[in-house]
Amino acid sequence: MPPIKLKSSPSPAAAKRQHKAAAKAATQPKEKPRPLTRIQREKQDIIPEAALDVFSLHGFRGATIDQIAEVAGMSKPNLLYYFPRKEEIHRRLISELLVTRLAPLREMDADGDPFPEIRSYIRRKLEMARDFPRESRLFANEMLQGAPRIIEMIEVDLKNLVDEKAAVLTARMDQGRITRTDPYHLIFSIWATTQHYADFDVQVRAVLGLSWAAKGASRMRRAISSNCSSMG
Amino acid sequence: MPPIKLKSSPSPAAAKRQHKAAAKAATQPKEKPRPLTRIQREKQDIIPEAALDVFSLHGFRGATIDQIAEVAGMSKPNLLYYFPRKEEIHRRLISELLVTRLAPLREMDADGDPFPEIRSYIRRKLEMARDFPRESRLFANEMLQGAPRIIEMIEVDLKNLVDEKAAVLTARMDQGRITRTDPYHLIFSIWATTQHYADFDVQVRAVLGLSWAAKGASRMRRAISSNCSSMG
DNA sequence: CTAACATTTTTCCAACTGGTCAAAATTCTT
DNA sequence: AAGAATTTTGACCAGTTGGAAAAATGTTAG
CATH class of the missing domain: 1.10.10.60 (Homeodomain-like)
Structure with missing residues (x-):
């Protein structure tokens, strides 16, 4: 399919306005x-x-x-x-989102014991999926649409970060401290699995036959232990 | 945030029409x-x-x-x-989709060697993600929106199927033929990981630094081997 | 070839969309 | 309390959306 041009850009005279307060601050630098x-x-x-x-x-x-x-x-x-503008609300959400999303991977310690380090990364990701499912779905939606608004950030910031961590993982594998696997696909698996519990929540609940009231807690605990153990 | 009522039902006199051919066939049973x-x-x-x-x-x-x-x-x-109706096109796509999606799991043989059986299930799922990414994304979109149009099918057909296969897996675990894990979360992991390569395609490509021309093939091969090995 | 049917186009509509604007209502500062 | 600034509202717009109806055009079996 490819392009599918949206007949957007409805207001040609767009970008002309600004939030009143911001406008004032911008045009009158003297004033506080x-x-x-x-x-x-x-x-x-x-x-x-x-x-x-x-x-x-x-x-x-x-x-x-x-x-x-x-x-x-x-x-x-x-x-x-x-x-x-509608886009501005969305942009704001997305940019906040990206910071939050990168944090756990960023904090994965290169010097720590690799196994607990990975385990705790998975745990943090799962906790995020549990505690911020809407954010997860927002991200998923953006991805499904081809990430039009964040592709550069993915291609640069995220790629660099992953490259870096993948290198660390490879080093650990060379030392024989963790089983050898493609580090990129290892990371993808973690992302995929954790996202799943937020994005496909309906399916997970339906298949497990969970009441819709029983939010997260116990399911999440099982998911965490189950996923950690399958990393072994 | 659940309800968010769409102000839909625009045509109160809806559902009155039918496809001409179908209408004719329905109202004149005599005619061929x-x-x-x-x-x-x-x-x-x-x-x-x-x-x-x-x-x-x-x-x-x-x-x-x-x-x-x-x-x-x-x-x-x-x-x-x-x-x-717009909905009818969508409905048609969705119902086709469900049949196709259930097939691989349905065909997982209870009598076979569990390990190759799971491995080949993963492979089939990954192949589907590679060959039918749009279908995968359609499904993902539906899930993200709370699966309004297919929740019953998920709650019944899919649940039953998974329950059945999970029981088989548990039996194998009892026999010690595969490592013990929660069978449901095992299945979720497989779904999650395979879906990921279709739904988050953009991200996968961006992080791997893949050219957009290089479709599937080699990446998929690595994904398959990588994921199969991590099942070990 | 032509009647009967199938298909396509044209025109139209009411509801919804993102967004504007001036006036009214409220809140803050002094 | 009054004036200034901020916030909210209501009326409004042009473009889009899902869909209807009918006229115009094709297709095909006999």
């Missing part, structure tokens, strides 16, 4: 930047929160500002007062 | 059902094919009939002549 209002702080918290619900469920195109506004408990124009 | 035209056969092949492109990329809500029609090389009303 006037700190964020209480309301501003609140709303800029509530809106991405609501948007996460909707974007993670329907993807960028499938989500509507109206929906987000409704979840956030405000009117569409009011929401647009804080985030003048 | 009048076999499908050449054109009908062609189009009913082309349309789901095009729809698969679009749905797998944008999900149900994000996809538009216009897009599908464009990919299929026909006008929207013409497309609607064959599939009067």
